[in-house]
Amino acid sequence: MRTIGYRHMGVVGLAVIALITLGCSNGKSADPSTPPQVGLIATSETEAPPTEVKLIGERDVEVTLTGPIAAKYASATEIQRQALGKPLTGDRNAGARESGVVFQQFQGGVITAKNDDAGTPGYITWGKIREAWNVQRDPEGVPAVTGDNGSMGPLGAPTSDESAVGDLLVTTFEHGKIEYDPKTDQVEVTVNGTVVPSGL
DSSP states (O other): OHHHHHHHHHHHHHHHHHHHHHHHOSSSOOOTTSOOOOOOOOOOOOOOOOSEEEEEOGGGOEEEEEHHHHHHHHHSOHHHHHHHOSBOOSGGGEEEOTTSOEEEEBSSEEEEESOSSTTOOEEEEEHHHHHHHTSOBOTTSOBOTTSBOGGGSTTOSBOSOOEEETTEEEEEETTEEEEEETTTTEEEEEETTEEEOOOO
16 A cells, blocks of 8 residues: 555656756746746546436326436426426327427426437426416417417427526527516517417
């Protein structure tokens, strides 16, 4: 054990002497006003997001989240996880849309990602913003019984989590945004730059 410790100290000592020698013996006189040139190699070890997360869903059924959905859930705050609640089960509550959007519904929200490719960001949508996103809308975004909702609707898939902008909570989507004012309980939906009825 001591031999390894001494050997390590010896290597470090030789490296320091080599650096001093290199810095001092370049054949040029040193200019004391010039700061020393020090190069550092920065390394970081970031933990890879999990490829799957197992949770107990409704009716105590085990649910396995994968890909971007698992990565988003793993990085969610405790507040976000509590708000999401248990994952829902069944084909209508998890899977992929024709557009490639992957999703997992929870008791209190949904996690979506544009596709299932590794590294694709996932987003959490919940509350009044989720309710407005799920209103059936025609192609212009006006509420319509025959329209599409969620990621299939005119807003498209989420491109952000909910964030505070002044007094409002805002989520952006591929083709617009939804703003919620918790003080007034009002929701404003914008599709392709046009404010449309929230439908709530």
